[in-house]
Amino acid sequence: MMTAPLALIAELTYRCPLHCIYCSNPLQMSGSKSELSTGDWLQVFKQAGEMGLLHLHLTGGEPLGRLDLTELIAGAHSAGLYTNLITSGVGLSECRLKTLIQAGLDHIQLSFQDSTDRRARPIAGAPVHEHKVKVARIIRSHDIAFTINLVVHRQNLDHLEEMIAFVEELAPDRMEIAHAQYYGWALSNRSALLPSKEQLDNSLATIGAARQRLQGRIRIDSVIPDYYARFPKACMGGWARSLVLIDPSGNALPCHAAGVIPGLQFDNVRDHSLDWIWQESPAFQKFRGETWMPDPCRGCERRTQDFGGCRCQAFLLTGNAAATDPVCSLAPGRKVVDAILLRQNAPDGALTNPADTSLRTPEQRTNDPWSYRVNPE
Amino acid sequence: MAQPIDASRPRLARGCRLRITNNDNDAVVLFPEGALRLEGPGRQILEHCDGQRTFQEIVGTLQALYIGAGHAQVREDTASFLDQLQQQRIVDY
Numbered sequence: 069m070m071t072a073p074l075a076l077i078a079e080l081t082y083r084c085p086l087h088c089i090y091c092s093n094p095l096q097m098s099g100s101k102s103e104l105s106t107g108d109w110l111q112v113f114k115q116a117g118e119m120g121l122l123h124l125h126l127t128g129g130e131p132l133g134r135l136d137l138t139e140l141i142a143g144a145h146s147a148g149l150y151t152n153l154i155t156s157g158v159g160l161s162e163c164r165l166k167t168l169i170q171a172g173l174d175h176i177q178l179s180f181q182d183s184t185d186r187r188a189r190p191i192a193g194a195p196v197h198e199h200k201v202k203v204a205r206i207i208r209s210h211d212i213a214f215t216i217n218l219v220v221h222r223q224n225l226d227h228l229e230e231m232i233a234f235v236e237e238l239a240p241d242r243m244e245i246a247h248a249q250y251y252g253w254a255l256s257n258r259s260a261l262l263p264s265k266e267q268l269d270n271s272l273a274t275i276g277a278a279r280q281r282l283q284g285r286i287r288i289d290s291v292i293p294d295y296y297a298r299f300p301k302a303c304m305g306g307w308a309r310s311l312v313l314i315d316p317s318g319n320a321l322p323c324h325a326a327g328v329i330p331g332l333q334f335d336n337v338r339d340h341s342l343d344w345i346w347q348e349s350p351a352f353q354k355f356r357g358e359t360w361m362p363d364p365c366r367g368c369e370r371r372t373q374d375f376g377g378c379r380c381q382a383f384l385l386t387g388n389a390a391a392t393d394p395v396c397s398l399a400p401g402r403k404v405v406d407a408i409l410l411r412q413n414a415p416d417g418a419l420t421n422p423a424d425t426s427l428r429t430p431e432q433r434t435n436d437p438w439s440y441r442v443n444p445e
Numbered sequence: 446m447a448q449p450i451d452a453s454r455p456r457l458a459r460g461c462r463l464r465i466t467n468n469d470n471d472a473v474v475l476f477p478e479g480a481l482r483l484e485g486p487g488r489q490i491l492e493h494c495d496g497q498r499t500f501q502e503i504v505g506t507l508q509a510l511y512i513g514a515g516h517a518q519v520r521e522d523t524a525s526f527l528d529q530l531q532q533q534r535i536v537d538y
Binding site for chain 1: 531532
């Protein structure tokens with residue numbers, strides 16, 4: 069018997085009013101007609117509570133797009149789960165926030181694309197920055213744990229200090245500075261997003277200084293881009309070891325991007341209990357444990373720390389989901405990553421300064437140096 | 446911020462709560478992106494962090510429970526435990 073997962077990630081809908089170029093949602097998304105019903109989700113949350121899961125991360129798309137969100141949070145809360153809402157803030161009024169808190173919401177994570185509307189708009193593909201600022205102030209006026217998330221990348225890293233100062237003024241309890249991860253839409257926009265080595269090094273110094281300055285006031289967590297790492301990240305804490313994700317249509321995946329791996333069949337919570345899926349679903353068993361591991365992972369002492377890295381990244385970059393994550397300095401596939409980094413660090417190699425980005429909308433995307441995330445049918 | 450003083454009244458920070466299950470046997474403190482399993486003195490300290498009791502009172506309770514450890518040691522350990530959790534925004538005082 070596998071011990072129960074620690075957390076459930078519930079992608080409530082793929083609908084989203086934003087079109088962020090770094091979105092990690094899949095390129096092929098199921099439409100709203102196939103979304104799970106309120107009753108389906110409540111059943112999943114109840115099962116999760118009974119299995120002893122601790123956290124529920126409500127995400128999407130934009131979870132506020134679900135009109136039954138209050139009911140879902142109330143159900144999760146009474147199942148004993150810690151509820152975390154990951155949101156763009158679009159669709160959140162003070163009145164709605166109050167009902168969510170009353171229903172038992174424990175924590176809100178609000179994302180910002182940049183520190184000003186002019187810069188945020190072309191990244192989000194929507195004029196939502198000023199609204200987000202208003203939402204941040206409303207959240208802060210209530211007694212609820214509050215994290216602001218900044219996704220950082222090639223386009224905004226050069227003014228990271230300014231962005232941190234902007235967040236500081238909004239006074240969250242926590243700030244997350246997350247380098248974009250190259251899956252889904254972010255992978256198709258990688259050359260516009262992957263920073264240079266110099267940008268990365270500067271950002272680490274800036275984050276270090278901010279962490280010290282804000283100590284005890286705002287906790288800073290950061291995620292670094294693994295292409296520059298020596299060893300891979302322990303993606304999802306290891307395949308099917310501690311997290312389970314349910315997509316809007318009810319398919320259960322070991323991680324956000326697992327749908328890209330050919331040949332995996334995902335079981336659905338409409339057909340099976342969460343516990344059965346966790347224990348028995350072939351997709352979960354595929355890369356669980358160590359028997360699937362190739363060399364050099366098989367004999368590596370780090371295999372119990374990083375579990376061979378990310379299976380999706382291995383597939384996306386080498387074509388083989390059972391390869392060592394190619395970001396690993398010991399991986400045979402590392403040359404693929406090195407070639408990408410070489411290009412990103414060449415003086416004229418990548419998009420550093422796309423055309424003036426003041427007022428572009430997704431409708432104008434044919435002229436854009438990147439592609440915007442679009443909603444499913 | 447620094448370590449708590451005698452008059453501090455530590456409490457769990459916003460968004461952090463204790464979850465006690467399995468007939469009072471398992472205790473974890475849940476916070477936005479994680480959880481800490483609590484055992485022994487750690488659990489006893491956090492169970493007293495209700496925003497009412499002072500640091501001085503909490504130390505007194507722990508000293509009574511851990512007589513063999515020496516008063517100064519218990520005070521020091523309690524202070525550094527709370528200081529660590531404060532830096533992680535799990536406890537406020």
